[in-house]
Amino acid sequence: MTLQTDLPHQARELVTKLGDRAVVCDLYDRTGSAVYHDVAGTDTQEVRELIALVRRVPGPVLDLAAGSGRLTLPLLALGREVTAVDLSEGMLGLLAARLEEAPARLRERCTLVRADMRTFSSPSRFAVIVLGTSSISLLDAEGRAALYGTVRAHLAPGGRFVLSTVELDAMDGHEVEVGFVGVSGRSYRFFERWNPDAGHRVVAIFPEEPPDGPSDGPVTVCTSTIAVVPADRLEAELTRAGLAVRSRHALTGPGARHRDILLEAEVTE
Numbered sequence: 610m611t612l613q614t615d616l617p618h619q620a621r622e623l624v625t626k627l628g629d630r631a632v633v634c635d636l637y638d639r640t641g642s643a644v645y646h647d648v649a650g651t652d653t654q655e656v657r658e659l660i661a662l663v664r665r666v667p668g669p670v671l672d673l674a675a676g677s678g679r680l681t682l683p684l685l686a687l688g689r690e691v692t693a694v695d696l697s698e699g700m701l702g703l704l705a706a707r708l709e710e711a712p713a714r715l716r717e718r719c720t721l722v723r724a725d726m727r728t729f730s731s732p733s734r735f736a737v738i739v740l741g742t743s744s745i746s747l748l749d750a751e752g753r754a755a756l757y758g759t760v761r762a763h764l765a766p767g768g769r770f771v772l773s774t775v776e777l778d779a780m781d782g783h784e785v786e787v788g789f790v791g792v793s794g795r796s797y798r799f800f801e802r803w804n805p806d807a808g809h810r811v812v813a814i815f816p817e818e819p820p821d822g823p824s825d826g827p828v829t830v831c832t833s834t835i836a837v838v839p840a841d842r843l844e845a846e847l848t849r850a851g852l853a854v855r856s857r858h859a860l861t862g863p864g865a866r867h868r869d870i871l872l873e874a875e876v877t878e
């Protein structure tokens with residue numbers, strides 16, 4: 610098995626120790642999607658703040674990089690028509706299953722589209738376009754420029770683009786391990802390596818071994834490489850793309866390792 614070179618050291622050691630038991634996958638592929646859904650479901654502050662911004666602008670919503678629907682379902686609950694776009698079949702499959710269980714009045718207002726957010730194209734125009742959970746960080750500079758074009762082409766007059774990003778201090782420890790519990794009650798070990806020179810962080814998520822000793826079955830290890838795009842840089846890029854930032858909302862305090870920031874922008878010309 611070839612491992613990416615900038616995997617957090619401890620994660621690399623664990624994978625080596627697991628040997629053939631380690632099943633390394635991308636956090637958003639068919640296998641990783643279920644883990645993402647389990648671990649991401651626990652953070653609700655961004656959802657609350659984002660929904661509060663969307664509530665002010667009536668009309669249909671385009672949910673880019675919708676994933677398993679962490680934002681899609683609350684947006685539907687607001688009474689909106691929602692188009693949910695994602696590249697991952699696994700993620701969209703989870704969202705489709707959640708919609709199947711949701712009340713019909715929500716399900717009927719949701720359209721699922723498997724597409725790349727950089728090249729997504731629809732004749733519809735949207736009052737609000739959302740891109741949550743710092744998903745902008747999954748794109749490189751060229752990809753972000755393409756995305757801004759998509760946003761501009763699909764925003765209705767007076768519409769808003771609401772997106773979030775994460776900032777990290779270069780002075781912070783470059784590698785951390787955090788333990789946490791998913792919505793399923795399952796425990797995970799989360800390793801993160803921040804490479805300020807490369808401008809990205811690499812994360813690896815392992816299920817916690819059961820306390821009664823390791824079993825001999827496969828262990829799913831999910832990894833993802835995520836750019837770190839500070840809010841100032843995003844704002845400058847958005848301005849160049851003809852999108853003016855109208856408000857900024859800090860979602861976490863200044864002491865936190867990850868500082869989540871929500872930006873709200875509109876078309877300027």
Ligand SMILES: C[S@@+](CC[C@H](N)C(=O)[O-])C[C@H]1O[C@@H](n2cnc3c(N)ncnc32)[C@H](O)[C@@H]1O
Pocket residue numbers: 637649673674675676677678679680694695696697700724725726727741742743744747
């Ligand atoms: C951090 S998750 C966010 C999911 C969801 N919005 C949430 O809040 O939980 C990022 C999502 O972006 C999707 N994704 C990654 N690159 C993409 C692209 N180029 N176009 C569309 N979706 C993409 C992944 O499949 C994943 O579902």
